[in-house]
Amino acid sequence: MWTRVCRLDEVPQGGMKECQVDAGPRVLIINTGAECFAYQAECPHEAVSLAEGIHDGSVLTCLEHLWQFDVRTGAPLGDAESGLTGYRLKQEDGAVHVWIDESTTS
DSSP: OEEEEEEGGGSOTTOEEEEEOTTSOEEEEEEOSSOEEEEESBOTTTOOBGGGSEEOSSEEEOTTTOOEEETTTOOEETTOOSOOOEEOEEEETTEEEEEOOGGGOO
16 A cells, blocks of 8 residues: 655655555665665664665665665665665655555554
8 A cells, every 4th residue: 555654855865764664664765866766664684774774876875884785776786785765755746655564564
């Protein structure tokens, strides 16, 4: 189901915002300036918040152990051994919505 997670203006261009989905997972919204993406909020390596990392519009880097991920696909890059779980995202009426499978909220 589509779930509103934040207002678009809460995610700065070139920035990120971690959001808690009601009764669901924490989601990281990445704004590249051209488009937005949504992924799991924690690094799969050691559950460190990816919102504390950095991105350059192409590569998201977790600053804990420097694992890197493709911003557009969530695929692992460099030393990262696993990728990120991605969520479908849509922007509507100035808000950001992600698709959360109901089986993940039970």
